[in-house]
Amino acid sequence: MNGIRIEPVGVIQKLHQSEYTGENRCRVCTVLNACLAILIAVGVGVVSIPAAVIVLVFSAGVIALRGYLIPGTPTLVTYLPESVHDAIGAEHDITRSSGVQSDAEEPIDIETILLSANVVIDCPEEDDLCLTDAYRAAWDLEIGKLDDEAVRNRLATTLAVDGDEIELEADDDGLFVRIEGVRAGGWPSRPAFLADLTSQALLETWVPDWESLPPRDRTRLLAALRTFVDRCPDCGGDVVAETTVTRSCCRGNVTSVTTACADCNSTIFEGMER
Known part of the structure; x- marks a missing residue:
């Protein structure tokens, strides 16, 4: 036909x-x-x-x-x-490493907490936040102390377990901490893990009510501080940021931000914001 x-x-x-x-x-x-x-x-x-x-x-x-x-x-x-x-349920403000805030919980004001603790200040030459010189110096000092033994000891203290019970497992999806075979936490890379471990030790003294914060909020603060990392905590190279804008029909454009170590190609932070 x-x-x-x-x-x-x-x-x-x-x-x-x-x-x-x-x-x-x-x-x-x-x-x-x-x-x-x-x-x-x-x-x-x-x-x-x-x-x-x-x-x-x-x-x-x-x-x-x-x-x-x-x-x-x-x-x-x-x-x-x-x-x-x-x-x-159309949610776009998602940060991979900071957890998801449930509707029943009051979200914390990360910016206010870090400003009040003198961890960050308004940048003098741009409309953004920058680490204070004091916090940056303290962070650099702490990251320089982290060899393999110090990492395990500090992690054991943070998790309140014996160091022999801790296993660090790295694969293509990131770095994970296991305690007696049970996964207890995960990061996109070893540098991200080291950055959080260092900031955790500092925020315990810099943020007055740190101990009273729920674990979810502590995680969000640590993840937020990773966006300020400009030197790789693992290989010492520069950290570069990449921003991608994706069209969304729900709430306008969604901006995806990724920071990674240039030398070792390890992701430090991945997040999305409107």
């Missing part, structure tokens, strides 16, 4: 929008458009049940392939209140 043949797969590929589906799918867009599709189907169902079923199936297919049903939704949802995003 002569004529034009339409390949179903080709049509699907043309309709598909990868920027709004898969890992990039905006949950807010999907939920709102699904609700609209149901409302439209209900309205059509008053006249014809079969037509309502067709509308619902068609709408589901469009949302699955394109990420939304109503044109302009990805732009409109960025103007929704934060409470709507939080209620639906």
Whole structure:
């Protein structure tokens, strides 16, 4: 039979929008458009049940392939209140190494705590924060003391266990601490681990209420301090930062920040911010 043949797969590929589906799918867009599709189907169902079923199936297919049903939704949802995003669960402010704050917990003000403890100050020549000279000097002094024995002893003191019970395991995913075979913590690399171990020892005395902070908040403070590391704690080379901006239909652009040791190619910090 002569004529034009339409390949179903080709049509699907043309309709598909990868920027709004898969890992990039905006949950807010999907939920709102699904609700609209149901409302439209209900309205059509008053006249014809079969037509309502067709509308619902068609709408589901469009949302699955394109990420939304109503044109302009990805732009409109960025103007929704934060409470709507939080209620639906569209979270983008994620820091890999600092843990995720649950909705029931009051988030700590990392900047205020570090400023009050004289760990950081406002940079004199740019709109940012910088380590104080005193803290940087103390950090450099402490990192110079960390040989393998000191690392194990300090870690044993921090975890309140015998040093012989601790195992350090490194693989492509990072460095992990095991206690009697049970994983007790993980870092993206050995330099990140050394940076946290050093900062932990310093913040115990620099932050007045350090001991009263929950473990989750201590971890977030330590991870935040890793963003100020400019010399690799392991190989001594320079630390370089890379910033990537990714489009997000939920809450505007998402900025991904990664810092790594230039010489040993080890990640020190990975995080995302809006």
